[in-house]
Structures are given as structure tokens and as C-alpha cells.
Amino acid sequence: MLLVQGEAFDDLFRAAKREAFHLEVRDDYYSADYGPLLRFLAGEAEDYEWFQPWLKLVRDTVSRGVAINRARVVSNPHNDYTRYARHVARLNMAAGEQVRYLSRELIDAEQLTRDDWWLFDDSVVAFTVFEPEENGRWLGAAVTTDPRIVEYVRGVKERVWAMATPLPRYEDS
Numbered sequence: 001m002l003l004v005q006g007e008a009f010d011d012l013f014r015a016a017k018r019e020a021f022h023l024e025v026r027d028d029y030y031s032a033d034y035g036p037l038l039r040f041l042a043g044e045a046e047d048y049e050w051f052q053p054w055l056k057l058v059r060d061t062v063s064r065g066v067a068i069n070r071a072r073v074v075s076n077p078h079n080d081y082t083r084y085a086r087h088v089a090r091l092n093m094a095a096g097e098q099v100r101y102l103s104r105e106l107i108d109a110e111q112l113t114r115d116d117w118w119l120f121d122d123s124v125v126a127f128t129v130f131e132p133e134e135n136g137r138w139l140g141a142a143v144t145t146d147p148r149i150v151e152y153v154r155g156v157k158e159r160v161w162a163m164a165t166p167l168p169r170y171e172d173s
Contacts, residue, residue, distance in 0.1 A: 003129065005140035012120050012143070013061045013068075020061065021119045021157050022070040025112055028081045029138075040084045048091060055095040062096030069098045071157075071164045073112060076103050089167055100164030107163060113156055117141075125153050 004012070013020055030037055039046050058068055070092065074082045089099045116128040118141065126141035144150075 001127070001142040001144045003140050004126065004143050009126070009141055010057055012118065012124065012126055012141075013057055013066070016061065016066045016120045018121050019067045019069060019119075021161070022068075022116070023113065023119075023153075023157065023160060024070065024072045024116050025114070026116060027075050027079055029085075030081065032080075036088075037081065037084050040087060041080055048088075051088070051091060055091060058092065058095040058097055067098065068096060069100075069161065071100045071102060071160045073102045073104050073107065073160065076105065086167070086171065093167060099167040100161065101167060101170040102160055102164040107160065111156065111159055113153065117153055119150070119153050119157055122154050123150060125149055 036046060036048075036050065061068055070089075072082075072085065078086070086101070089097075092099055118126040118128070120126070124143060124145055126143045129139045129142055131137045131139060
């Protein structure tokens with residue numbers, strides 16, 4: 001596996017021809033003192049300037065005809081981070097991502113992976129890498145094209161995507 005970061009990670013999106021799929025299985029991604037989360041919890045206004053580079057990458061990718069799909073497996077009741085992520089996901093969707101949610105109790109843990117990953121064009125897997133401490137900072141992605149790993153995560157993708165609920169309907173439930 002090769003660790004990619006920054007522009008090299010973004011290049012995976014630029015090289016994609018059909019789809020970039022992201023599976024998220026963690027309930028928390030930031031520490032409790034993460035500024036945007038604290039502002040959300042306090043009901044403060046947010047300009048989301050920090051999020052603009054990602055949203056631009058999404059818009060650029062989708063404008064080339066590449067689907068960006070994200071499935072989040074979440075615990076219930078939702079914690080503060082999950083509520084915040086659902087709120088911010090509206091920006092992901094406005095940029096062109098399709099976002100779905102799956103309640104953790106609806107899928108056997110054996111049918112998931114323990115780690116988050118991106119799957120590009122059903123042929124390149126990029127496992128997200130975080131610092132080792134709880135809710136550690138994102139460091140990049142460990143990339144592989146090993147056909148056995150690709151086939152396994154493709155099966156997980158298909159299962160989770162079929163079971164997950166699109167965000168607008170999930171928010172209504």
C-alpha cells in the first residue's frame with residue numbers, strides 16, 4: 001500500500017472516470033473541542049470557509065460525470081458529531097455528492113469493514129488513515145489495487161449502499 005496525502009489524494013478524484021465511493025463507519029471524527037462542531041452545538045452562524053476546498057473538488061469531479069457517493073453507518077441515538085455531520089452533509093449534497101445513512105443496528109458488523117475507505121471506479125481502494133489516538137487527525141489514505149481487497153470492499157459497498165437511506169428521507173425518519 002502507498003500512503004497518499006494532499007494533492008496526491010485529490011488526484012484520485014481527478015483520475016476517477018465513473019465513481020468515488022466513501023464508506024464511513026466511525027461515530028466520531030473530531031475531538032470535542034473541534035471549532036466547527038462547537039459552533040454548531042452553540043447554534044452559532046458558520047461560513048464554512050474551511051469546507052470550500054472539498055466542495056470545489058466535489059463540484060469539479062461531478063461536473064466531469066463522476067458520481068461521488070458517501071454512505072455513513074451510524075449509531076443510534078445520534079451523538080453530537082453525527083448530528084453535526086448530518087447538518088453539514090447538505091453542503092456535500094448541494095455540491096453534487098449523494099449521501100446515505102445506515103443505522104448500525106440494521107447491519108451485522110461482520111458485513112462491514114472496521115476502517116473507512118474510498119473506492120474509485122471499483123478498482124482502487126484508499127483506506128483512510130488517522131493519527132492513532134482517539135479521534136486523531138486525518139493523515140491521508142493507504143492506497144491499494146489488490147484485486148482481493150478491491151473485490152471485498154466492492155461487496156461491502158454494494159450491500160451498504162442498497163441498505164442505506166438517502167439523507168433527505170433519513171432526516172424525515
